[in-house]
Amino acid sequence: MPADALKCKECQTAYPLEARFVCERCFGPLEVSYSLPEGDPAALKRRIQAGPHTIWRYADFLPLQGPARSALPTGWTPLVKADRLAERLGLGELYIKNETANPTHSFKDRVVSVALARALELGFDTLACASTGNLANAVAAHAAAAGLPAYVLIPFDLEEPKILATGAYGAQIVAVRGNYDDVNRLCTEVSGERPNWAFVNINMRPYYAEGSKTLAFETVEQLGWELPDRIVGPIASGSQFTKIARGFQEFIDAGLVSGEVPKMNGAQAEGCSPVAKAFAEGHDVVRPVKPDTIAKSLAIGNPADGPYAIELARRTGGGIDAVTDDEIRAGVRLLAETTGIFTESAGGVTIATLAKLAARGDIGPDERVVAMVTGDGLKTIDVVRGTFEVTEIPASIDAFDSHFAPVAV
Amino acid sequence: MPADALKCKECQTAYPLEARFVCERCFGPLEVSYSLPEGDPAALKRRIQAGPHTIWRYADFLPLQGPARSALPTGWTPLVKADRLAERLGLGELYIKNETANPTHSFKDRVVSVALARALELGFDTLACASTGNLANAVAAHAAAAGLPAYVLIPFDLEEPKILATGAYGAQIVAVRGNYDDVNRLCTEVSGERPNWAFVNINMRPYYAEGSKTLAFETVEQLGWELPDRIVGPIASGSQFTKIARGFQEFIDAGLVSGEVPKMNGAQAEGCSPVAKAFAEGHDVVRPVKPDTIAKSLAIGNPADGPYAIELARRTGGGIDAVTDDEIRAGVRLLAETTGIFTESAGGVTIATLAKLAARGDIGPDERVVAMVTGDGLKTIDVVRGTFEVTEIPASIDAFDSHFAPVAV
Structure with missing residues (x-):
């Protein structure tokens, strides 16, 4: 196992790999630290490719001692090329990481x-x-x-x-x-x-928290062992956002892919946007808020990893934006209409933020962008109510024709 | 393309592979007929194994002229070994074909x-x-x-x-x-x-209708190119049920697997069980009913392929059973509790029927059984209301302990 300790993110104090989460010295959060996998990167890559089509193919980068297994096969979700969405937004190469395909339909x-x-x-x-x-x-x-x-x-x-x-x-x-x-x-x-x-x-x-790194690992492998230029993903506690970047860094450090960590763009709902607000104001500290948004799965008013998310967005040349509830609804609809993927409100936050970046001209025409769609529309189905029309007719062909005139072909 | 015609299931009249569905001569239903794939079965198997992890790996058995593609990757859903469910039911080797993993979470x-x-x-x-x-x-x-x-x-x-x-x-x-x-x-x-x-x-x-055959193809491949002994699956129109058997037969005919079509057990809800009723009464003809069941996705009162389903169940030594709405609810809960798979009411029909067959002693201890779980619990979430208790407490450790006493370890 390459994991060798738990380490405090603030003071670097090391602890054994036990069930603990806070530094006894400075009360900072603990995270798993690894020694780099040894040996030839090509052999490591072959070992990954020969692994199961689940997160466990990345066992070399996960904090387990023995062979991992789980009854519900998780991960290796589709990375879908979203050409029609890219065209709609005026973007170049765009992919959706579709986490609705997981066993309980979220990351x-x-x-x-x-x-x-x-x-x-x-x-x-x-x-x-x-x-x-x-x-x-x-x-x-x-x-x-x-x-x-x-x-x-x-x-x-x-x-x-x-x-x-x-x-x-x-x-x-x-x-x-x-x-x-x-x-x-x-x-x-x-x-x-x-x-x-x-x-x-x-x-x-x-x-x-380590589980979120597998989003980055899969993205690299599904892009043919290449890095994307930019990630757009949601921020709730900030843990997933920062761990995705960590995943890219670990693959770079292990020699599995060359280049830099992508530009990291975080997405929040305006009704709960403490991290976006701190980013916009140039602060390092996140001031807690009381959430009020339809994006309930992102509604963490006091995000533990907020400061790390801000630092990451700045360092990679990304950013953190917030979108309104109406923009979130429009984001859910836009994704569904152009890709056939129905996401929950959190995915609407991500797509609305992507649209905002595109409209602002923040994304270059030759960039390869991956948007993280982290949950399923069936879980927040109320979000789409009132966003479309239903045509009610009597059961007759004349009534049908009067509403939907046949077109000569 | 091995598909060579549409043929009437009743009078065998052949038609070109166009958009037609009913025989002009006898009004029977049309289905695709194939010439067997040519060449070495081993080569065919290798071609399948080298294909995409979707239904299109079985292109040799599907009615398309060119290379098939689809924007939403469909099929190759997990075949999950359900040891805890098997133990609960007193069965031997049991698998769940988990169709909730499809893009819109159903077959x-x-x-x-x-x-x-x-x-x-x-x-x-x-x-x-x-x-x-x-x-x-x-x-x-x-x-x-x-x-x-x-x-x-x-x-x-x-x-x-x-x-x-x-x-x-x-x-x-x-x-x-x-x-x-x-x-x-x-x-x-x-x-x-x-x-x-x-x-x-x-x-x-x-x-x-041909799409349902891929359930059989995947099952065989996921069992290591072996046949199950018995299938338990839902009957609505009867199309899926009969096409699954057709899939097994085609793989046998192509030399990809040896043995016989599994015993086919159909599952209906009592509130819409015209096929089960005809089977029980020894009839070949299905008398239409007015559906009244929580299993709405199976609520077809006049099932087009009912007679074919009855013939199939008889020929393979299977059967067709019906279960009550309460048994359906219990089936949904039993599957979720023992496998972590949350299915819609139709899946509850299948699991309740499986439980009934097990209780009746119809399934031998050494049989390898596959149950088809065709849709997701999030789509019929009302079904589980009232099937479990929620404990409400004030936000204090004492209140928690008084309900859930800590156990000395």
Whole structure:
């Protein structure tokens, strides 16, 4: 295993690869540190190519000790060339990384797969999380597939469809009278007194976060072992955004691809845009906000990795933008109409941001751009209500013809 | 192309490979007939294995003239070994063919892909269908991906979520004041006067139906080029059920696998079980019913291929069973809890039927069984309401502990 320690992102203090997530010295966040894979890059590339069509083909870059496996095959989602969308936006080479193809139809399957695999290695026997949606679905599904009990803690006023899509798997759902911050705090407490429970986004967080790197690995491999010029992706906590860049860097460092980390463009909803605001104002620190947006899966008012996301966007020549709820709805529709991919509101944030960058002339005509579409439209179906017309007619050919006149051919 | 004609299933009259679906002589249904692929089976197998990870790897068995392509990668869905479900049911070797992994999360992507590809070869410029759900989603998505206009005709009282998940792609939705039969009749009329419109399940039906064979092809290949002993799958019109068996037969005839067509077990909901009823009563003819079941995607009261499904079940030593709405709900939950796969009500019909066969002792302990799970739970999310408990607590560790006592480890 190339992972050799957990290290504090702030003070670099090293810890063993256990279930810990915060530095005892400076309270900074911990992340997995690796020694570079040894040997010939060509041999490493062949090993990857001979691997399964899941995230586990990148085992050399993931923090597991033994061979990884998971009952729900996750990752290796399509990278779709979106020529009609590119044309509509006046762009050159554009791809959509289509995460709706994952087992529970969002990128959360990646992070949960890695957290679960590491949790089993560390001897945990129960999977848990604090969540308001996609993560709850993924934890419940992967726990069920692995035969582990799952506890999903949610705010008590969560929308019923999200509860139904989680309870179906038999997870124990605990509705907490409070907001998401209250739920998160309770989970941290519970985690402290349940030594056999793996909270994927709390005590397993350093391992969990590594799963997002596979978005970059797959993108490089699916582009024929080349780097894109620019990534447009959503920012909630900022973890996925920064880990995607980390993934590109690790492939460069390992000699699997040459070039530089792509320009990283982050996308937020205006109703929850603390990172975009700090970026626009030139700050390094993110001021928390109270979320109010239809993009609920991105609605983290106090994003833990916000400062790292800002630094990354600046360093790579990218940026961080925010879009309105109306722009989000239009983004969902634009993607569906031009590619046949129906995304949730978070994907609408990404596509609307892509459209904004294109309209502003920020993207060069010869750039190769990849947009990260991280979740499925069936999960936020209310978003498209009122965005199209339905024609009601009686069951007669005359009525049909009067609305849709046949064209001579 | 090995497809050489359309042939009447009743009187064998042959027609050219055009957009026709009914025999002019006897009004029987037409289907594609093939000459067997020539040459060495080993070479054919290598050609398949070198193909894309989509249904198009089986181009030798599909009715297209040129190389097929589709913007939405369809098929090659996971065949998941379901050990925990097998154990729960007292079965031996059990697999789930997980069609929720398709682009619009149902098997309809397969049939629409083939219909669309053939429609483009025949020069059609518009895609259309009569539908009440999954087919509408798939037609709208694949048309959008291909840049074709789409017309989707639905009964006017269709549930709103299904309309939203179709309108998102920009399809023209026509709500017809009438029931599904009225919609279907109107579509047949419209099809007659719009020479440039391809109705996937009307004038394209012979090509459309061929798409279901790929379920069998993938199953054989994913089992390491072996046949299963038994298939359990849903029956709506009976087309998919009979085409799966046809797929196995074609692979046997081509020398790609040896053995016999598996025992074919059909699954219906009691609220719409005309085929199961005719089978149980020993009839060859299916008496139409008025559907009343939560399994709406199987609710075809007058199934066109019902007689063929009955003949197939008898000939292979399988059967056709029906399950209640409560059994369907339990089937959805059982699958989710033991495999992490969340299916729609139609999948619940299949799993409940599998459970019934197991309880009855109809399945031998050494049989290799494949259950076809054809659609996604997010599409019929109401089905799981009331099937589990949610525990509501205040945001305190004491409240949590009082409900979920920590266990000493």
